[in-house]
Amino acid sequence: MDYLQELWEVILNRVKNPREGSYTSKIAMKGKGYAARKVGEEAVEVIVAALEEGKDSLVYEAADLIYHLMVLLAISGVSWEEVVKELESRARHRGGGSAGSGG
Numbered sequence: 626m627d628y629l630q631e632l633w634e635v636i637l638n639r640v641k642n643p644r645e646g647s648y649t650s651k652i653a654m655k656g657k658g659y660a661a662r663k664v665g666e667e668a669v670e671v672i673v674a675a676l677e678e679g680k681d682s683l684v685y686e687a688a689d690l691i692y693h694l695m696v697l698l699a700i701s702g703v704s705w706e707e708v709v710k711e712l713e714s715r716a717r718h719r720g721g722g723s724a725g726s727g728g
């Protein structure tokens with residue numbers, strides 16, 4: 626299992642079975658509006674890191690964004706698998722393989 630799938634399962638579990646001391650459970654208890662705002666904040670931090678800070682900062686902020694996006698998906702009843710399937714279906718419709726030209 627890849628790490629993103631593993632992380633998704635932990636996040637889903639923390640949302641469904643709130644646990645004391647869990648940051649994920651804390652966000653879930655604050656609700657979807659709060660989780661959505663966190664995604665917005667983290668997205669802005671990714672933009673600032675990409676445009677004004679170094680690579681290390683971009684890696685750090687990108688990880689925060691992916692985590693918070695997963696939390697919002699879990700709270701919204703959308704699964705990580707559905708998002709991955711959507712991406713895979715786009716690749717199929719474009720006739721591309723899993724390795725693009727990049728860019």
Ligand SMILES: N=c1c2ncn([C@@H]3O[C@H](COP(=O)(O)OP(=O)(O)OP(=O)(O)O)[C@@H](O)[C@H]3O)c2ncn1[C@@H]1O[C@H](COP(=O)(O)O)[C@@H](O)[C@H]1O
Pocket residue numbers: 632635636639646647648649650688689692
């Ligand atoms: N990957 C993450 C992860 N990435 C980022 N964060 C948290 O996201 C927050 C982002 O920082 P901010 O400064 O924006 O937020 P903050 O000021 O701490 O919090 P707010 O009061 O603004 O909500 C930090 O508190 C980080 O600890 C994460 N918290 C948890 N995980 C993983 O999620 C899983 C479940 O963790 P728990 O829910 O804590 O059990 C575990 O595998 C963790 O490693």
